[in-house]
Amino acid sequence: xxxxxxxxxxxxxxxxxxxxxxxxxxxxxxxxxxxxxxxxxxxxxxxxxxxxxxxxxxxxxxxxxxxxxxxxxxxxxxxxxxxxxxxxxxxxxxxxxxxxxxxxxxxxxxxxxxxxxxxxxxxxxxxxxxxxxxxxxxxxxxxxxxxxxxxxxxxxxxxxxxxxxxxxxx
Numbered sequence: 142x143x144x145x146x147x148x149x150x151x152x153x154x155x156x157x158x159x160x161x162x163x164x165x166x167x168x169x170x171x172x173x174x175x176x177x178x179x180x181x182x183x184x185x186x187x188x189x190x191x192x193x194x195x196x197x198x199x200x201x202x203x204x205x206x207x208x209x210x211x212x213x214x215x216x217x218x219x220x221x222x223x224x225x226x227x228x229x230x231x232x233x234x235x236x237x238x239x240x241x242x243x244x245x246x247x248x249x250x251x252x253x254x255x256x257x258x259x260x261x262x263x264x265x266x267x268x269x270x271x272x273x274x275x276x277x278x279x280x281x282x283x284x285x286x287x288x289x290x291x292x293x294x295x296x297x298x299x300x301x302x303x304x305x306x307x308x309x310x311x
Contacts, residue, residue: 163169169177 164174
């Protein structure tokens with residue numbers, strides 16, 4: 142490998158800015174060549190952008206506005222038809238909801254009436270059971286009273302018979 146001197150390489154780079162290139166008889170430095178390339182690139186980019194814009198404007202100019210208007214009119218008519226259908230459905234749903242509410246009120250009335258009748262019958266039955274139970278308890282009290290009296294009477298007679306000296310129970 143050949144040895145290189147770093148100082149000499151740096152000096153050569155510094156001298157490079159002073160060197161020029163002749164293009165079409167014009168002496169140019171590397172910086173001016175880069176600037177020229179940037180200018181040419183910008184001009185070409187602007188021309189390309191203009192071309193694309195022109196193509197888009199041409200495409201817009203070729204659009205059939207009558208067809209677009211017809212499509213918009215058809216869409217408007219479809220929307221109006223859908224709106225009318227929605228209104229009819231809404232009215233039908235309102236009527237159905239009202240019918241359901243009426244039927245629900247009717248059923249609730251029937252159920253309430255039957256529950257009330259059942260409650261009344263149940264209350265009457267409870268009253269009958271209470272009355273019968275009260276009568277039964279009263280009769281039982283009277284029977285127990287009579288039984289107690291009969292028992293006492295029998296005990297008294299038995300005692301009287303036992304106390305009688307003439308009775309021989311042996």
